[in-house]
Amino acid sequence: MSMLSRRQSNCLLGELLTMYCFLRFSILLVGLIFSAGSYAVNAAQPLTTADDLGPKVEQPIEFPHDRHAGDAAKGGMQINCMYCHTYARRSIVAGIPPLQKCIGCHQNIESVRETPRIKKLFEYWEAKKAVPWKKVHDLPDFVRFNHERHIQRFVFAQNKPVQEACGYCHGDVKTMTVARRQKPLSMGWCVSCHQKDHPVDATSTKTTHGPNDCWQCHK
């Protein structure tokens, strides 16, 4: 059961409603669909596929991730994700950088000072009001996802490029303006990665897979 992605289970729910008309066969049908769903997940899923585009989130300021983190060839500044999202490596949540961080750089960047977004940014700063960013990636309250563990393992223990490590779950943010959820973030999708063999660290040939205990996430 745990192997179903959110989209798959939504299908299943849809099936169930249709099924309501054929109640005599219902139990059999559900069983069938369920096992089919499990089978589909057991077939290996590559790390960064299973895209499931989340809703478009309107933010108070249309933050250009591409301009900040994008490749230099495409006009990006190639800033490390962790420069702004500094809490990700220290806390279970990635958090949002305090406004002072934005201002810290932008007060010295005269070239864009008068653009509409930066003007708005300084309006918040002068009013000493936090920017009311909206959540893009959210999990149900019964799930505890720990950013720190993942960053420590992939970035610091295995020396993976930061954008790749963050991108497992957040997609290719450096190409986006306002971030949008790219992955299902469902249990099945998490588990699909945790079942894979990964090298223990950057130099080792030994492999292991991610923890699979219920309580790792459901505390």
Place this chain on the structure above:
Amino acid sequence: MIENSFNRRGFLKVLGWGGATVALSGCGNTSVEDGKEFVTSYVQTADYIIPSIGTYFNSTCAQCDAGCGIMGRVREGRVLKLEGNPKSSINNGKMCGLGQAGVQAHYNPDRIREPLLRNGDKGEAITWEKALGLINEKVGGVKAENIAFLTGGISGHVKALLKNYLDALGSGHHYVYEAVAPSIMRAANKKAYGTEMPRLRLDKAKVIVSFGADFLGAWISPVHFSQQYARFRKADNGERGVLVQVESKMTLTGANADRWLAIRPGTEGILALGLINALAAAGLSVPEDVAAVVREYTTDRVSKDTGVSTEHIGRLVALLKERSPSLVIAGSAAEGYAHGSQNATAIALLNQVLGNVGKTVEAPSSIPFPQMAPATGNRFALQSLNDNMAQDKVKVLFSYGVNPVFTAPASMKLKENLKKVPFKVVFAHYMDETALEADLVLPLNSALEDWATVMPEYVAEGAQLNIQQPLMEKLYPGTLGVGDILLALLKQRRPDEYKGYEDFYSYLRSAMVSNKGALGGSATDDDTFWDATLSHGVVKLAGTPVNMSGNPSAKGLVVPGPFTEDSAYPFHLIPAVSASLRDGRNANEPWLQESPDPLTTIVWDSWVEMHPKTAAKLGVVEGDIVEVASKSGAIKAQVYVFTGIHPDVISVPLGNGHEALGRYAKGVGVNAFKILDSVFDKETGELAMHETRVKVSKAGQRVVIVKDEGPAGGNQMGRKIAVRMSSNKVNLSEEV
């Protein structure tokens, strides 16, 4: 198209599968809020603030007057949980359930959010400028002696500011009122020891005889006493202290005692004198004048008067004689009578005769800043205010930190007298019964949003100034701290003196920093001193022990004989102070309502506690609604039958029975304050809380009591699981 042949069982099977599917998809994704919920972010923040990781800030608990140090766990700018501050010598990092509920006082949905001005029956929201301007106009329009300020126990810089404001107005009318306070004991202590609140060293005593002092539950500083009690029970030398509790209605402390003696209400002083007499007979040296007074209190007579058997008295005497030092405490049960002062004096005399003064009754420390010393309240202050109001001598009344309309007995007619005051300003967190009578209601910051300094009345070591600092930003922009309001009022009167202070915080900081030498920060610069002070949450002050006189004297001590029967009102009413609800100010915190009473396990209600014999005599059983009528009024509540109460006594807990305050308190239970008779202690003029006589009659209905204990009551489902021994078979002096 649902076919009719599909039955319920089949449906449930489908539902089972369907339910599993729904759970998988995250309960229909209702808890996933991407694109809707905001993420907490800061404008500026310190490096140590990390989202999802709690940061602890020290402050002071304001749930009762004990003044425990607390530290609040703050995450994403919100305070989540309170713990005790280990640096405070009062509670040493521990905390009680009442304190825990402080977050519910803060996040309470019924808090007032903006100043309200009376418009007919309604409160109209106005701005602070208008509110403060109105106060300025009103106090300017009357004579200074017609302005009165009523507060609860108050200390620290807020008290100093209040005094300055009253001075600026030219009025000295500051009434300090506490509904449930040991004020008779304070007066008796002052007389016996020369100090109102000596330090009690439970941990040094080998025997404690407590006359109705619920020091583990609701008396003075229960968290502190609980810790001392633990050391008393398990002393470093391995000796276990013996606790004997003498009272008419079992308290939490009584339930913890080695021996609980049910005494006829009001005869505590007689027992104390009887014990002195018996101790003298057993060879304890007693001054001649004391011996002369107690000579007539023979064990037989005392036993007859108090209802405590001669056997028990004999054992108590043996215990006290054998084990020294001991400690004798006079609690609210002993002092709540018209002869409460005499009772308390007799009990203090027993302490002195036993030689406990200087051993287990220690001198408290003097307070280096008398202007910040705690102003303790009593009922007498409210009475004088009430009299002045009745004579139209009060034109402008301020009320802060008290709810006298709820806590004053109906016989005082306080509510009617309040109507004679043309302009009433109430500083309040909730629309309580007193705020409803106000002309202007000023909404206060919660204790977790406010700046203050607190000097508790009972401090364990030396003198101590507690810091109360905001643990998070204000929830509502329309509330203000009491210090801020007083400062704004002072700016109206003494602009030159106070215009330099932008808000109460800047006043407090500058007042503290300019005195840093006396506050232990002479070697540090201002910022370091201030940061350290806030970080510690307490400032230890250098005080010297005050002088205490320990000479026992029975001069003028007369303890009246036991009560005469009153056939019209046969029972004594004991209004019980519960550890959670106290005088009722915390009744709108649902955690406190739903935490079971420690002795009866009843939740969310009031009850009438009575002995099984009394219940049998009245023909009632548990859950029967009875009417409890005194000369001053009547209340109706459910009966709870309990053996831990004297058969002549019935008891109703205080704190519930609100007509206002908030959604969790309103309409829950009954208010026992209302039916208290106007009987006063003869020496201090305090209301004798235990003097009310009542009659009890069945009111017809029967309800199921909502409580935690099982349906079979306290008798362990009808089986004797725990070993039982009747108390007269236990000899504590041999056991220990």
